Amino acid sequence: MVEPLHPTVAEVTARIEQRSRDLRGDYLAQLAAANAKGRTRGRLSCTNLAHGMAAAGTDQPSLAGMQWPNLAIVSAYNDMLSAHQPLERYPALIKAAAREVTATAQFAGGVPAMCDGVTQGQPGMELSLLSRDVIAMATAIALSHDMFDGTLALGVCDKIVPGLVIGALSYGHLPTVFVPAGPMTSGLANDEKSRIRQEFAEGKIGRAELLDAESRAYHGPGTCTFYGTANSNQMLMEVMGLHLPGAAFVNPNTPLRDALTAESARQCGRLARDGAPGIGELLDVRSFVNAIVGLLATGGSTNHTLHLVAMARAAGIVVTWDDFTDLSAVTPLLAKIYPNGSADVNHFHAAGGMGFLTRELLRGGLLNGEAGAVFGRNLGDYTQEPRLSADGRVEWVQAPMQSADEAVLRPIGNPFAATGGLRVLDGNLGRAVIKVSAVKPEHRVVEAPAMVFDDQQSLIDAFQAGRMNHDLVAVVRGQGPKANGMPELHKLTPQLGVLQDRGHAVALVTDGRMSGASGKVPAAIHVTPEVADGGPLGRVRDGDLIRVDAETGVLEAKVSTAVWEMREVAPVPTQTVGYGRELFAALRAANNGAEAGAACLF
Numbered sequence: 001m002v003e004p005l006h007p008t009v010a011e012v013t014a015r016i017e018q019r020s021r022d023l024r025g026d027y028l029a030q031l032a033a034a035n036a037k038g039r040t041r042g043r044l045s046c047t048n049l050a051h052g053m054a055a056a057g058t059d060q061p062s063l064a065g066m067q068w069p070n071l072a073i074v075s076a077y078n079d080m081l082s083a084h085q086p087l088e089r090y091p092a093l094i095k096a097a098a099r100e101v102t103a104t105a106q107f108a109g110g111v112p113a114m115c116d117g118v119t120q121g122q123p124g125m126e127l128s129l130l131s132r133d134v135i136a137m138a139t140a141i142a143l144s145h146d147m148f149d150g151t152l153a154l155g156v157c158d159k160i161v162p163g164l165v166i167g168a169l170s171y172g173h174l175p176t177v178f179v180p181a182g183p184m185t186s187g188l189a190n191d192e193k194s195r196i197r198q199e200f201a202e203g204k205i206g207r208a209e210l211l212d213a214e215s216r217a218y219h220g221p222g223t224c225t226f227y228g229t230a231n232s233n234q235m236l237m238e239v240m241g242l243h244l245p246g247a248a249f250v251n252p253n254t255p256l257r258d259a260l261t262a263e264s265a266r267q268c269g270r271l272a273r274d275g276a277p278g279i280g281e282l283l284d285v286r287s288f289v290n291a292i293v294g295l296l297a298t299g300g301s302t303n304h305t306l307h308l309v310a311m312a313r314a315a316g317i318v319v320t321w322d323d324f325t326d327l328s329a330v331t332p333l334l335a336k337i338y339p340n341g342s343a344d345v346n347h348f349h350a351a352g353g354m355g356f357l358t359r360e361l362l363r364g365g366l367l368n369g370e371a372g373a374v375f376g377r378n379l380g381d382y383t384q385e386p387r388l389s390a391d392g393r394v395e396w397v398q399a400p401m402q403s404a405d406e407a408v409l410r411p412i413g414n415p416f417a418a419t420g421g422l423r424v425l426d427g428n429l430g431r432a433v434i435k436v437s438a439v440k441p442e443h444r445v446v447e448a449p450a451m452v453f454d455d456q457q458s459l460i461d462a463f464q465a466g467r468m469n470h471d472l473v474a475v476v477r478g479q480g481p482k483a484n485g486m487p488e489l490h491k492l493t494p495q496l497g498v499l500q501d502r503g504h505a506v507a508l509v510t511d512g513r514m515s516g517a518s519g520k521v522p523a524a525i526h527v528t529p530e531v532a533d534g535g536p537l538g539r540v541r542d543g544d545l546i547r548v549d550a551e552t553g554v555l556e557a558k559v560s561t562a563v564w565e566m567r568e569v570a571p572v573p574t575q576t577v578g579y580g581r582e583l584f585a586a587l588r589a590a591n592n593g594a595e596a597g598a599a600c601l602f
Helices: 007-019 021-036 046-053 057-065 085-100 123-143 160-169 190-201 207-217 229-239 255-273 285-298 304-314 321-328 345-351 353-363 456-464 490-501 561-566 581-590
Strands: 070-075 104-110 150-154 176-179 384-388 394-398 422-427 430-435 445-453 472-476 506-510 523-528 545-549 554-557
Touching: 007 021, 007 285, 007 321, 046 057, 057 104, 070 085, 070 123, 070 160, 070 255, 085 104, 085 150, 085 255, 104 123, 123 160, 123 304, 123 581, 150 160, 150 255, 160 176, 160 229, 160 304, 176 255, 190 207, 190 490, 229 285, 229 304, 229 353, 255 384, 255 394, 285 304, 285 321, 285 353, 304 321, 321 422, 321 430, 345 353, 353 384, 422 545, 430 554, 445 456, 445 506, 456 472, 456 490, 472 490, 472 545, 490 506, 506 545
Parallel strands: 070 104, 070 150, 150 176, 422 554, 445 472, 472 506, 506 523
Antiparallel strands: 384 394, 422 430, 430 523, 445 545, 545 554
């Protein structure tokens, strides 16, 4: 039974609607104007159309006849990244399935897909966040030929899915279905992987042992199995109604995964044929509130305090960090997936997965079941999970009424925690977000002297030299989007974790990002304004007493006002050339800052 909407959820939804009224109105007017022009290919000259269908083979008559809808395939395929390698087979599956519902499909374009796991701690990580906006632009270029009546967006990982959403919203009059690849099968247990990383950081084991462990953890096709940004993306696409129900966490290269891919194509063809609302109309304020609630209920990635803000803005909707923190106060934590627990996403899926989670959140009045979806009537139909039918196609059955493992997934009446564990911090150091769902209560308030670093390697060097064996707040500054593209600082997790395990009070404060796998060490991240914009984090000096208080929402340097105001903001020593950095100078300069989504496009 779906309960009435929780008062706080209703209030946050109403205030976002009010805040966004003018911007959303302008956006919807753009969609209406695009729809009024009629079927896209009909606007092309004969020369235009001939170019667009020259290589279409047996689909040429259907494209020329204007009767069948034509679907754009926009894919993040490459075969270096395990999460995207399975997408290689999808275009053929999609084209064949589309023809079954009298539609055609063309591979409209590819978008770049980089992996934070490969670039973590490397120069390439400085291009990572900025790649989201490049992906959005590449998606728009793929759709710019005006040959299409619907879009199938193929992508999985960190910046790729948000970029695809933003790009698709620029062609928001087109019905759009997102098509995932699924997680790799479970490998080395996440707790064991974390233990081995810390042993390497302490010099107890060598690179050979570390590489062996990492290779047993990341061992085949599919998404990394921990609950970082990639798998948070897949949860979001489902709770926003952009996937077919239950599509998020089915393993790649299985009959059920192939059946879901084919059915995604058929469903997109039906939507386009029937004149269903495009993605820009389907995704409304309710969709983004549902997304935030889903993120909080599962302990998802902090990167989405950037991505969801940017995605919403692309739809003419203004979401703020205060919306996240207010929803967090009333959203219970229903899932424990690494780094919030020891289980991985395969365990979550087996315990009941997205169908069970969605039903429980609807029962608690925390999701708006009337929000739009690409399947069924609305999100209220997403309490189902897929099965293979006798003829090898996909069918849906109701998700289990009980969790198969309450150590991983719990009902609304028995949560792991009463709140979502994501909070906004304020103080004389600026505003930041902190995720505490994986942080033990005794570590959520840290007051200790600052150790200031201007890059990750300086912290690692200090750790290896034995200079960090005491209580401290590590301040890593000059890591914001304008400075160097806002890299993730997950490479620092083993060192800080070791210090915490030794009994020291430890926290991280940075204007950079932490991984979607942010774990046990409290981290005040995305500090805004960033130092490159004159932010007060640049006034911190070694030895300043810093308070990071996730209980009361305080982030401050306990320095007298007179001394604080006399200090100048330290310069930001950053590299701006090499490894492609110079090509992104304009995107860094145009960035609107972390709280506005760290976007360069609006």
